Amino acid sequence: MNVGSDGDRPIDPVVWHGPGMRQALARRDIGLVYRLLRRFGVSQRQIAACTGQGQSEVSAITNGRQVQAYDVLERIADGLEVLRLSPMTGHRISCHGGETLTIADAGFVRGAVAECRM
Numbered sequence: 001m002n003v004g005s006d007g008d009r010p011i012d013p014v015v016w017h018g019p020g021m022r023q024a025l026a027r028r029d030i031g032l033v034y035r036l037l038r039r040f041g042v043s044q045r046q047i048a049a050c051t052g053q054g055q056s057e058v059s060a061i062t063n064g065r066q067v068q069a070y071d072v073l074e075r076i077a078d079g080l081e082v083l084r085l086s087p088m089t090g091h092r093i094s095c096h097g098g099e100t101l102t103i104a105d106a107g108f109v110r111g112a113v114a115e116c117r118m
Contacts, residue, residue, distance in 0.1 A: 008046045011080070015040045030067040030076055034058060051079035 015021060015037060024032040034047055044058045051058070052075055067073055076082075 008043065008049070011037065011042055011046075011050070012040060015042070025082060028067075028073060030073070031061050031064055033080075034062040038062065047080075051076045 016025075018036070021033065021036050024036060034044075037047060038044070044055050044062065047053070048055045048058045053061075061067055067076065
């Protein structure tokens with residue numbers, strides 16, 4: 001989805017390439033993901049539209065409420081078009097540019113990792 005309503009711009013793909021965002025996704029720190037999106041000009045309303053959440057729920061998460069329910073994490077990942085990886089011990093992804101991630105450590109990833117080959 002990556003687009004809200006009322007003329008919101010799509011979320012710029014460059015947002016997903018920063019090390020802070022990739023670490024937040026790997027840790028499933030949705031509050032930090034939302035705060036980083038806000039720094040790139042993505043409104044809480046746009047995040048809510050993408051993830052199927054209410055703006056007040058996005059605000060609560062941005063301000064520290066933890067997201068622990070797997071179905072909510074799935075909905076957020078799907079709405080933000082984040083690649084979900086199932087933990088597989090020792091399974092690694094090699095990316096162009098020499099970067100390697102262990103899937104068990106990755107959790108949710110976005111951006112360059114989505115272009116990696118197994």
